[in-house]
Amino acid sequence: MSDYHVTAMLEEAVDMLACRPGKIIVDGTLGGSGHARRICEQIDPGGVLIGIDQDRDAIDQAHRVLPTEEPRTHIVHGNFVDLPLFLSQLGIDAVDGILIDIGLSLHQIEASGRGFSFNRDEPLDMRMDVRSDDTAADLVATMSERDLAQLFSRYGEERWAGRIARHLVKHRKTHPVTTSGQLARLVAEAVPAAAVRTQKIHPATRVFMALRIVVNRELEVLDRFLGTAVDLLNPGGRLCVLSFHSLEDRIVKHRFRAMESPCTCPPSFPQCVCGRQATVRLLTRKVFRATDAEIRKNPMARSTRLRAVEKL
Ligand SMILES: C[S@@+](CC[C@H](N)C(=O)[O-])C[C@H]1O[C@@H](n2cnc3c(N)ncnc32)[C@H](O)[C@@H]1O
Numbered sequence: 001m002s003d004y005h006v007t008a009m010l011e012e013a014v015d016m017l018a019c020r021p022g023k024i025i026v027d028g029t030l031g032g033s034g035h036a037r038r039i040c041e042q043i044d045p046g047g048v049l050i051g052i053d054q055d056r057d058a059i060d061q062a063h064r065v066l067p068t069e070e071p072r073t074h075i076v077h078g079n080f081v082d083l084p085l086f087l088s089q090l091g092i093d094a095v096d097g098i099l100i101d102i103g104l105s106l107h108q109i110e111a112s113g114r115g116f117s118f119n120r121d122e123p124l125d126m127r128m129d130v131r132s133d134d135t136a137a138d139l140v141a142t143m144s145e146r147d148l149a150q151l152f153s154r155y156g157e158e159r160w161a162g163r164i165a166r167h168l169v170k171h172r173k174t175h176p177v178t179t180s181g182q183l184a185r186l187v188a189e190a191v192p193a194a195a196v197r198t199q200k201i202h203p204a205t206r207v208f209m210a211l212r213i214v215v216n217r218e219l220e221v222l223d224r225f226l227g228t229a230v231d232l233l234n235p236g237g238r239l240c241v242l243s244f245h246s247l248e249d250r251i252v253k254h255r256f257r258a259m260e261s262p263c264t265c266p267p268s269f270p271q272c273v274c275g276r277q278a279t280v281r282l283l284t285r286k287v288f289r290a291t292d293a294e295i296r297k298n299p300m301a302r303s304t305r306l307r308a309v310e311k312l
Contacts, residue, residue: 003107004033004061004105004106005031005107006032006034006298006300006301007031007034007035008294008300008304009242009304009306010034010038012306013101013240013306014035014038014042016306017039017097017099018097019042019097021044021046022043022045022046023043023047023096023097024043024094024095024096025039025043025047025048025049025096025097025098026049026050026052026083026095026097026098027039027050027051027099027101028098028099028100028225029100030051030052030059030061031053031107032058032065032105032106033065033066035099035101036049037065037066039097039099040066043071044070045070047071048071048074049072049073050073050076050087050090050092051066051073051074051075051076052075052076052078052080052083052086053077054077054079054128055108056129056130057108057112058105058107059077062075079129080100083225083228084231094232094233094237095233095234095237097237097238097239098229098232098238098239098240099241099242100222100225100241102218102222102248103242103243103248104212114126114127114130115136115137115179115180116208116212117180118180118202118204118205118208119184119202121179121181122179122181123135124136124137124178124182126208126211129216132216136211136215137177139151139211139215140168140183140211141176141177145165145166145168146165148168148169149166151211151214152206154210155210155213155214155219155247156210157206157247158206158207159195160191160192160195163192164187164191164207166190167189168183168187168190180208183204183207183208184202184208187203187207218248219247219251222243222251226241226251226252226255227255230279230280230311233311236310236311238309238310239280239308239309240307240308241306242305242306243307245303249307252305253307256307257282259279259309260278260280260282261278262277262278262279278312279312280309280310280311281309281310282309283309284306284308287305288306288307289304289306290302290304
């Protein structure tokens, strides 16, 4: 186990990829490289790992902990949505497995200094890739009250979105909101005291999640990626997704179902006339979750969900 991240559902996710010696596998979210290291053990000898992360720190970690010779590893600093481009640059037409484990690493929350945690007072940045444009502070400074309220409600499912947005916009007229500590305090002030007392989570949890999702365009990227990922697999190749909240899981579930049963003919038609054929077999009819034993050791695994498909 590394200090960088505690890997969630390590066995389940890597088993689901069906790694074997000689296989070509993509880990689209290296993080602390926990999954990637296990994949490397299983594809050796003769395998190839393509490891991607949009966070420079994860790339540095991968160079520290992944094998340098066998199996062959290609470590790429970028967004997994650009996987088709990365593969063509490497001269690889198709791969045998793709894993993405989306969300934040422990390092990003605890040690990146980029304001991902409401428990720390750091610059309000929240970009996983610091080469990208807007920070969370930019959004809080420039969005209208209405748009902020919508953002908190849609991406954080925050009940007090309107009150929080109003309070932030009033406050920013005199004091720009530039740190995670300031934001956490302002959100806590806006939520009614009775609600704060009864909530099990910090009052700023949902607002932080919503901002992070939008800063990193997480849902849009996931949806676009799932639209093309299966085209990059060899027949029998597997695509596995670990997600952490219901908005992500909904996208994965719908995309996988649409690939498994793409027929759009009305149920009353005696036979299919649209001609759309399944491209995958669903490997997780019911979502897989972490075991109680794992959750006891790693409480962050509580919300992890694993879904997977196999290309026909
Ligand atoms: C939960 S961690 C992955 C942990 C990893 N599986 C392990 O075992 O250590 C998530 C990682 O995905 C990266 N990430 C999230 N979205 C990404 C994207 N669209 N493209 C590339 N990397 C992404 C984050 O920067 C973070 O390092």
